Amino acid sequence: MTTAKRDTYTPExxxxxxVQVFNERGYDGTSMEHLSKAAGISKSSIYHHVAGKEELLRRAVSRALDGLFEILDEEPARVGSAEGRLEYVVRRMVEVLITELPYVTLLLRVRGNTDTERWALDRRRDFDHRVADLLRAAADVGEVRGDVEVRLATRLVFGMINSIVEWYRPDGRGMNEREVADAVVRLVFSGLRKQD
Amino acid sequence: MTTAKRDTYTPExxxxxxVQVFNERGYDGTSMEHLSKAAGISKSSIYHHVAGKEELLRRAVSRALDGLFEILDEEPARVGSAEGRLEYVVRRMVEVLITELPYVTLLLRVRGNTDTERWALDRRRDFDHRVADLLRAAADVGEVRGDVEVRLATRLVFGMINSIVEWYRPDGRGMNEREVADAVVRLVFSGLRKQD
Known part of the structure; x- marks a missing residue:
């Protein structure tokens, strides 16, 4: 774990x-003492920056949520065919997940024991619904298949994308976010079967 | 949580x-005391059945692993085209995951802190490799697409399937294992895009 000198510390x-400590120990299992040790600064120095660990959680999951919601405001997510917009959103979700890996990992592990966790779960649900709406729109105009129920399809696609946090390691040796996103888009839209 | 009288107790x-307690509290967070309370029998009665909580873990994850490995011995997983065998395995994985939901959930949460957990992770990896081999065989003969790397495709497909434990509830109101398996097979092999 990285430690840093007090005078080099920023809220960032x-x-x-x-986020690293929360992901290793779980949010519930993390005390201010753990954070102080991992950061190499005193608890009072931490309290100089934030009111407590719940504020750190809120900032961390906000970063993940903001990254995801910003996708929906990007032009290719707003303009064009429903299928094209959905494809863009799926691709960008993978990219945001990988570039913000520890933050999205934390977001996906949030349980709902505190106000901040319940707020994060609500926002996640909002995002899921926005993507499900896009999928429904694409199904309504016949651009995506109508024989898999929209909510189930959304869950399965999110399941595939979110599972990336379980194995992706940004060590520079593996694939970058673009390559993983390409693979996900191919599988989600065309499936494994070879196209004739 | 169910409680049962001592004389009605069986190892099963x-x-x-x-398994229910392990999934709720985490294996590490579960003591024999927790198990005794949840089961409504004394610790010594539990020790009459098993040597300790690690034996219960081993039996539980074995049940999940046996269910998965048995798929590979079933005739449609051994005979026919590689793609047909792969499709059969994917379908049956979903069915086993749903019929053995608490056991597979526990298996997927195993971390590797004890010998039993490490053994379970090894067996999971073996299973993953067997399915990856089938995917590779199907790609080699041109039955599935070759433009998504086999290991990545396997991880993404497993990610979709395993995510079902996060939301599936066997309350009789939702879809049964057959319907979920149909949806997964459609998405995994043909994708969301409408086939012409």
């Missing part, structure tokens, strides 16, 4: 250490 | 209670 580096 | 019902 503190957040990055906190 | 004890296992079912233990």
């Amino acid at each position: 580096t503190l957040l990055s250490v906190a | 019902t004890l296992l079912s209670v233990a």
Whole structure:
């Protein structure tokens, strides 16, 4: 775990250490003592930056949620055929998941024991619904298949995308976010079967 | 949580209670005391059936692993085109996951802190490799697309299937294992895009 000197500390580096600890120990299992040790600064220095660990959680999951919601505001997610917009959103979800990996990992592990966790779960659900709406729109105009129920299809596609946090490691040796996104888009839209 | 009288207890019902507690509290967070309370029998009665909680874990994940490995021995997984065999395995994986939901859920949450957990992870990896081999065989003969790397495709397909444990609830109101399996097979092999 990285430690840093007190005078080099910014809210940003503190957040990055906190997310790492939350992901390793679980949010419930993390105390201010753990955060202080991991950051190499005193608890009072942490309280200088934030009101407590729940504020760090809120900032961390906000970063993941903001990254996801911003996708929906990007032009290719707003303009064009429903299928094209959906494809763009799926691709960008994979890219955001990989570029914000620790933050999205934390978001996906949130359980709902505190106000902040329940708020994060609500926002996640909102995002899921926005993507499900896009899928429904594409099915309504016959651009995507209508024989898989929209909510189930959304869950399965999200399941595939979210599972990337279980194995992706940004060590520079594996695929980059673009290559993983290409593979996901191919599988989600065309499936494994060879196209004739 | 179900409680049962001592004289009605069998190793099977004890296992079912233990799996429920492991999934709720995490294996590491479960003590013999928790198991005793949940089962409504004394610790010494539990020790009459098993050597300790690690034996219960081993029995529970074995049930999930046996269910998965048995798929590979079934005739449609051994005979026919590689793609047909792969499709059969994907369908049956979903069915086993749903019929053995608490056991597979526990298997997927195993971390590797004890010998039993490491053994379970090894067996999971073996199973993954067997399915990856089938996918590779289907790609080699041109039955499935070759433009998504086999290991990545396997991970993404497993990610979709395994995510079902996050939301599937056997309350009789939702879809049964057959309907979910149909949807997964459609998405995995043909994708969302409408076939012409």
